[in-house]
Amino acid sequence: MDCCCSLLKLRAVTIFRKLMQFFSRIDPNRLQFFEYESISFYCEGFHGPTEWRVMKKIPLNTTRWATSKGFLNIKVAFESHSGEYWCENGEGERSNSVNITVTAGDVILESPAVPVMEQQTITLRCRKKVTSDSLAADFYKDGHFSETGYTSQITIHNVSKSNEGLYKCKISGFRRASPESRLAVTAHVTPTPVETTPQGGQESSPHPPYPGSIQLSILLPVISSFLCVAVLLSVVGLLCCRKHRVFH
Numbered sequence: 001m002d003c004c005c006s007l008l009k010l011r012a013v014t015i016f017r018k019l020m021q022f023f024s025r026i027d028p029n030r031l032q033f034f035e036y037e038s039i040s041f042y043c044e045g046f047h048g049p050t051e052w053r054v055m056k057k058i059p060l061n062t063t064r065w066a067t068s069k070g071f072l073n074i075k076v077a078f079e080s081h082s083g084e085y086w087c088e089n090g091e092g093e094r095s096n097s098v099n100i101t102v103t104a105g106d107v108i109l110e111s112p113a114v115p116v117m118e119q120q121t122i123t124l125r126c127r128k129k130v131t132s133d134s135l136a137a138d139f140y141k142d143g144h145f146s147e148t149g150y151t152s153q154i155t156i157h158n159v160s161k162s163n164e165g166l167y168k169c170k171i172s173g174f175r176r177a178s179p180e181s182r183l184a185v186t187a188h189v190t191p192t193p194v195e196t197t198p199q200g201g202q203e204s205s206p207h208p209p210y211p212g213s214i215q216l217s218i219l220l221p222v223i224s225s226f227l228c229v230a231v232l233l234s235v236v237g238l239l240c241c242r243k244h245r246v247f248h
Contacts, residue, residue, distance in 0.1 A: 024070075024087055024095065025114075031181040032101045032108040034129050037077050039100065043070035043087035050090035057084040057097075077102045099182065106130065107178045109169045115184035118160055125153040126169035126178065137171045161185050 025042040043052040054072040086097035110125040126137035164185040170177035
């Protein structure tokens with residue numbers, strides 16, 4: 001019974017730590033922006049004794065508070081807003097960082113701002129500043145030609161670690177390509193069932209795996225799912241431990 005309680009508590013802690021790895025939310029959900037567009041950063045779902053704030057790296061390898069709260073809205077973005085952003089609290093705990101690029105050019109690459117999970121399907125789009133017409137675009141990964149998207153986009157099915165890297169795109173008729181942005185891929189995580197042996201000695205069947213897949217391209221469902229699982233495991237662990245104490 002003690003082993004059961006310990007496993008449940010460890011599982012809850014592990015899930016919460018995985019949640020803490022990712023920047024909460026960026027709106028729109030991409031890494032590249034044209035000048036004069038708006039960008040919003042959110043540090044939501046993080047917990048601790050001190051408040052979480054949006055941080056930005058500035059020259060000379062120093063940092064500063066980008067805002068005094070867990071929300072930052074850049075209403076009119078300029079190239080000077082490009083850089084590394086993350087969430088951090090007063091105790092030095094921090095999320096993974098994201099690198100935002102604001103360009104005065106004519107083309108940007110639209111790719112997920114947060115890491116995507118293996119086995120997901122994602123779309124990369126080559127977007128023009130002036131017109132909404134869909135033109136053929138060449139996509140490059142780590143400096144090498146990858147493929148052509150004849151409607152200005154490509155779809156990557158069943159994403160794996162091999163798809164991770166630096167991407168950019170170039171539209172026919174435009175002199176300059178988009179800036180490069182990194183596509184990050186995380187391992188597909190399926191909660192491992194916990195097997196318990198009742199007092200009667202009969203083996204109980206393992207819990208079924210958590211249904212469905214987690215969409216990291218939209219971070220709010222990820223936060224909700226992780227928190228629900230963590231809370232559920234904590235409650236079950238407390239009930240398990242209380243039952244153990246009653247029998248003693």
